Amino acid sequence: MRRLLLPLFLAAACVAGAAQVRAADAVAAGGEAAAGGMRRPAAETLRVALDDGRERPAAQQASSANRAGAAATRSATIAGSKSIAVLYPDIGEPYRSVFARIIEGIEERAKSPITSYAVGGSFNAQELAGELRRNEIQVVIALGRNGLKAAGSLDKGVGVVVGGIISASEADVRGSAVLSLAPDPGLLFTRLKSIAPRIQRVYVVYNPHQNGWLARLAHEAAHSHGIELVAQEAGDLKTALGLYQKILAGSDPRRDALWLPQDGATVDDSTVLPLVLQESWTRSLVVFSSNVSHVRRGALFALYPDNVGLGRSLAEAALGVIAGEPAGRAPQPLREVLTAFNTRTASHLGLNLSPVQLRTFDLLFPEQ
Known part of the structure; x- marks a missing residue:
């Protein structure tokens, strides 16, 4: 199984203590420019569900529980399916725990294993599209500029939720739901x-x-x-x-x-x-x-960002796309903080x- 690699621009959403801030410093130093020139992704998929055991404030847990309860009917219709995939930039360690926590939140909210694809600066769009069709993917969660670029090459029948960026042009997102890091x-x-x-x-x-x-x-x-x-x-x-x-x-x-x-x-x-x-x-x-x-x-x-909370919000938006809910015209600000x-x-x-x-x-x- 290939190593799970983490987007630098998500590092500010990080693990506790000094490592958290070092990751944020890497964001400032490298930013989204680091998204280019990476390895081509393999066609294989991987599933991640890690838990760092960190407790969250009670108010955040209650807020997430309320949102989850309000959408229980929606998620019940697709629970257990494999209709959601994640596209993320293939840009290297040491940030795997951040991405793992986001994936954990996505899986927790979707109540289903999530198929993930690492996308490099140069990727085979036809191969990726074929993989998604074979796995009957209905919506992809595109993280970062590379994920967004890959999502832009997909069939229009595949829904897209964009995350891991501050903002994007209307041409880039094509009416997709955008959950900003702001x-x-x-x-x-x-x-x-x-x-x-x-x-x-x-x-x-x-x-x-x-x-x-x-x-x-x-x-x-x-x-x-x-x-x-x-x-x-x-x-x-x-x-x-x-x-x-x-x-x-x-x-x-x-x-x-x-x-x-x-x-x-x-x-x-x-x-x-x-x-x-x-x-x-x-x-x-x-x-x-x-x-x-x-x-x-x-x-x-x-x-x-609260990484697990961010993952839940991304999954919630993906479930909305599957349910036929229209995407908002403007990015949604980060509320899981x-x-x-x-x-x-x-x-x-x-x-x-x-x-x-x-x-x-x-x-x-x-x-x-």
Whole structure:
């Protein structure tokens, strides 16, 4: 059996502790560019169901249980079938546990073994299509750019659910359901208000071509949380850097916060992040992020994927495709999330959280 290999851009969704953040750093260093030039996949399939034994917060378990119960009738009609397959990038170790957890979540929700195909940068589309037909696959879950590319070569009769990416063009997804890795802004603002209730205004700099859909959701979520969202557009890092400098100079730490989204055009680890973290520390400004590695470096908190929960959501979307439900026009934000929190930054900002509050976080920095 071939080795199970893991997409780098999913590594931020990771295992606990330092390995988790090293994976996130690999995302920043390699990103989706790592998807090209890989080995051709074999035609064989594999099934994975691993369990790292980690307990999840009760609220997340209850939320997942409620969603599963609401869709019990739908899943019952196909339980035990092998109608779902996963296409994932063949890009190497050491991230196999991440993919295994996602597969576990997919199988758990689908109540069926899942057929998985590793897809390299150059693959035989006809061979893949033939394999899917022989296995009577009705819908594929395409992870990452390579998975999305492979799914684009399939017969139109095969449904597609896309995951493991931030966003994609309409031409790339062809009306498929897209589950983004970008955390739901509503969940970010809920966590922000629970940690720093004084915050009334949030600044964010984003690329409208990549994250315009997310900005629209963020405006709605901010309104419902009593937050003024100041969203500023930038198409490149130079423009973004100038906007950050103005925000940092003019913000009021008593009521303002800065959100760093997952956006390659407006956030980078070598220029923007050091500036933002240094100036925000000096000014005691709250900075929160959609990237877990930023918390290790000084951001107050970040939301990041719960891998098993992500798998369940992908399977739920796949079951919806099989049931004939129409796909949404915009990507769906990530709602199955965990939280990383920096206690040193919180102390510097004068945020004194109780032991009960600290226990609600999944990852603490500096590492205990």
